[in-house]
């Protein structure tokens with residue numbers, strides 16, 4: 453497939469409410485969308501890098517730069533998702549930038565072939581159960597109101613962001629108010645092994661998992677913590693490839709993995725992680741990076757693979773955006789439908805794309 457041009461488009465998407473994690477608070481997303489133009493179809497990919505290098509070393513301005521100067525010029529004459537993956541291998545890191553470009557190429561090829569993302573990836577379901585991620589709040593009553601609202605909307609699993617000083621108390625309050633609702637926590641690497649005793653107090657609440665309690669590099673430390681906890685340890689930031697997943701499993705550092713295609717370089721590697729974990733009986737679920745409908749569509753397709761046995765952070769568009777750049781994903785009985793159309797199955801709505809656009813640059817090949 454010949455790629456004629458690539459558009460790097462930035463859109464500003466205000467969030468319906470501030471989203472606070474242990475590493476900062478998001479009030480709006482500065483999103484980089486990648487559009488690949490070929491003679492037969494256009495493909496879209498969403499870069500999940502946030503504005504600042506606080507979740508990972510990548511950030512949106514850097515992703516756009518590495519795409520413009522290195523990744524797009526390296527695209528092969530006759531491109532498909534595997535050839536693009538190989539062509540980008542020499543460039544170290546920048547997995548989120550690579551994922552956006554590779555996904556746009558795959559989307560274009562699948563649209564031209566009339567094949568959906570779900571069918572291509574190996575989806576086993578037509579709809580996926582949806583969890584929701586709840587940020588750190590100013591007070592427990594405010595948290596309980598937010599959780600009540602999400603449960604009313606039908607979410608089947610609650611994930612609470614935690615950090616030192618906001619952990620046992622909010623978890624206990626949610627348990628006391630909502631009983632045995634499926635519940636997990638995400639620390640975004642906010643703790644150290646010195647906090648093991650505090651984290652062990654969370655064992656009292658029957659959590660599904662505790663996500664990324666320790667540092668991104670701390671596989672050995674996570675293995676030591678996992679031996680001390682009854683709650684399963686799940687890794688997110690630490691897992692950037694199938695090799696990382698295999699190492700984490702071999703070390704006993706994770707018994708659950710959060711798969712985020714953007715973090716791991718794209719949907720091919722995301723599927724490899726799924727396959728490695730499934731071969732070891734390790735559950736995976738699909739994480740989120742506040743994606744717009746473009747990334748959300750592809751994530752929902754991935755979340756339908758057989759090894760995705762836990763509800764993911766594949767929430768409805770309205771969880772984050774009053775107006776999405778695509779037609780909104782709406783929760784139906786706590787589930788989202790896997791898009792059936794060719795490619796990712798959705799497109800930006802032109803007038804909304806224009807409304808949200810802050811910049812556009814074209815790189816011709």
Ligand SMILES: O=C(O)CCC(=O)N[C@@H](C(=O)O)c1ccccc1
Nearest residue numbers: 502507585640740741742743765767
């Ligand atoms: O539902 C979503 O898309 C967000 C899920 C979520 O909590 N994402 C977290 C995370 O650490 O996984 C995040 C938020 C903002 C930026 C990066 C990551």
